[in-house]
Amino acid sequence: MWMDVLKSFIGIAGELIILFVLISFLINLVQGFIPYDKLQKYMSGGNGLLAALVALVLAFITPFCSCSTIPVVVNMLNKKMRFGIVMIFLFSSPVLDPTILTLMTATLGTKVTVIYTVVTSLLSVIIGFTLEKLGFETAVKNVMMTGFQELTVSKFNFKAALKDTVTLMRTVLPYLIIGAGIGSIIHGAVPTSFITEYFGGDHWWLVPVAAIIGIPLYIRLSTMIPISQIMIAKGMALGPVMALIISSSGASLPELTLLNSIFHKRLVVAFVISVFSMATFSGLLFYFV
Incomplete structure (x- = not known):
């Protein structure tokens, strides 16, 4: 059994690490062509739909987890960017990432x-504009961001892209390893019948239960991808x-702690x-599709 677990771990971890490094390097390589200053200008413009689209684009090209999104959000709020647009970025940034979407x-x-x-x-756009419409902008505390480095345009640089890839890999590698480890254990040690009996089938109520369980956990997408692959293969x-x-x-206890420092409780809720x-x-x- 443990030989199967080890083989599964090597296969999952190896595949994900190779894909992550290659895609991350390509993304970092083209970062120099991204006009961040213009994107932020459009986000502050009067065209709400265009600003929402730009917020999604910015969320897509910035590989932030739920916690590391907060400093960017604070900086946007300090710049008096439209509240709904900032919320769109807050909700979409942790769940949209080109590297993770490639792994998915x-x-x-x-x-x-x-x-x-x-x-x-x-849903990020709908939620962002809904919170704005409901007047939650007044639930933002007056917080100043110090020591924050602006997203700026840098020229095409192979060495810089390689350095950024290595830095990102050092951050993400533990989560990939953890995810591959948990996934391989589930693959080799957890009976398929257990997964299908308790987590498979037509139990629609498992969806909200899974949503509730996930909120307090601090699990990056890079950790969840290999776990989800095995769980689905097992019948979940x-x-x-x-x-x-x-x-x-999209949420975690560390992030909620940070949000509590910049939002009043009603906005955190x-x-x-x-x-x-x-x-x-x-x-x-x-589930239904």
């Missing part, structure tokens, strides 16, 4: 990745898996409800 495509398939991307993007329904992926990456709603709705969509 390789492990879960193109159809799942496309639906995931479209649904999370649309796709709906609960996607709900767990979105809720665990609204944030948690929004992440839960996004995860549940997405999971049910996958």
